[in-house]
Structure formats: structure tokens, C-alpha cells
Amino acid sequence: MSFIIWLIVGGIIGWVASMIMRTDAQQGALMNIVVGIVGAFLGGWLGGMLLGDAGSINNGDFSLSGLLMSLLGAVVLLAIVNLFRRGRVR
DSSP: OHHHHHHHHHHHHHHHHHHHTTOGGGOOHHHHHHHHHHHHHHHHHHHHHHHSSOOOGGGTOOSHHHHHHHHHHHHHHHHHHHHHHHSSOO
16 A cells, blocks of 8 residues: 555655656656655655754655655756756756
8 A cells, every 4th residue: 555655645746846847748647756756765865864864755754844855856856857868957
């Protein structure tokens, strides 16, 4: 059941991040899920390094701070991808 929740939450986070970075038209639902899940790991990792023991989805914390940290990780991931793809961040 937790795998299905990861897919749903990852898809939503990836979709919101792609809307923020204006890349939604370029990627489909599968790519949104991948960006959301990888962004959640990236956000949890960065948040753990910068903020100490901040709540993250990596630790099973589905709180607002954990979701925001995952969204931040997904936005950073899309910014890095845009930097390599286009040579600039939108």
C-alpha cells in the first residue's frame, strides 16, 4: 500500500514542480512521478544536510514540512535538468 501512496504523492509533487518550472507540457504523467519520487529523495537528503533532522518523506513523515521539502527537491531537480538541457534555468 505504501508503494501506491508513493506513486500518487510522487505524481502530484512532480506535477506541481513541473507547473512551477513551466515544463509540464514537455513531460507526461510517468515523468512527473519519476521527478516527484527522485525529488522527494533529493529534498529529504538536502533537508537532512541543511536543517538537521527535518521531517522528510524519506523517513516516512507525510507532514506538510515533508511534502514541502519534497517539492523543493523536485524543483531543484527540474532546475538542474533544465540547466543541462537548455543551458539555462527558466
